[in-house]
Amino acid sequence: MKVYIKNMVCNRCKMAVKAELEKVGLHPVTVELGEVEITGEPSKNQLEELNTSLKHLGFELIDNRKGKIIEKIKVELIRFLQNMEEYRDVNLSSFLSNEVHYDYTYLSNLFSEVEGTTIEKYFINLKIEKVKELLMYDELSLSQIADMLGYSSDAYLSGQFKKITGLTPSFYKSLKEHKRKNIDEL
Numbered sequence: 704m705k706v707y708i709k710n711m712v713c714n715r716c717k718m719a720v721k722a723e724l725e726k727v728g729l730h731p732v733t734v735e736l737g738e739v740e741i742t743g744e745p746s747k748n749q750l751e752e753l754n755t756s757l758k759h760l761g762f763e764l765i766d767n768r769k770g771k772i773i774e775k776i777k778v779e780l781i782r783f784l785q786n787m788e789e790y791r792d793v794n795l796s797s798f799l800s801n802e803v804h805y806d807y808t809y810l811s812n813l814f815s816e817v818e819g820t821t822i823e824k825y826f827i828n829l830k831i832e833k834v835k836e837l838l839m840y841d842e843l844s845l846s847q848i849a850d851m852l853g854y855s856s857d858a859y860l861s862g863q864f865k866k867i868t869g870l871t872p873s874f875y876k877s878l879k880e881h882k883r884k885n886i887d888e889l
Contacts, residue, residue: 707765
C-alpha cells in the first residue's frame with residue numbers, strides 16, 4: 704500500500720519518516736520523497752499514530768487526490784532544481800507533465816488554486832533559496848551560480864534575487880546571519 708506524506712524534501716526526511724513508520728509497527732518497502740510503500744494494510748490506529756508522530760516532525764499524511772498531486776509537483780520541482788545541469792535543455796512544464804502524468808494546464812491551475820501561487824513563482828522561490836545556500840558556502844561566483852541554475856546572466860539572477868529578498872546577492876553574502884527558509888515553508 705502507498706502512503707503519501709507532505710513536506711518530505713530531503714534524504715534526512717526519508718530517514719526520519721522511515722523511523723516513524725517502524726515505531727508504529729509499519730514496514731516500509733520503499734521510502735521516496737512524498738511517497739512511501741508499506742507492506743500490508745495499516746490499521747486506522749496505526750495511521751492516526753503515524754500522522755501524530757509525523758506532525759511533530761513537520762510532516763503530514765495526505766489523504767486526498769489534490770494533495771497528492773500538489774506534493775508530487777513539489778517533489779518533482781525539487782528534483783528538477785537539484786539536477787538543473789542535467790535538465791538544462793528540458794522545459795519545466797514538459798518535465799512536470801511527464802513526471803506527474805497530467806496536462807500542465809491542469810497542474811498549473813490546481814497548484815494555483817491550492818497553494819495560492821503559481822508553479823513558476825514557487826520554482827523561482829526554490830531557486831532563490833538554493834542561491835542563498837550556495838552564497839553561504841562561498842565556493843562559487845555569482846556567474847557560476849547563475850549558470851548552474853539556468854539563469855541567462857548573473858545580472859538577471861541578481862535582479863531576481865533582489866526582487867524576492869530585497870537584498871543584493873553581495874549584501875546577502877556579507878551578512879553574518881543568513882536567513883534561509885526551509886523548502887517546506889515555501
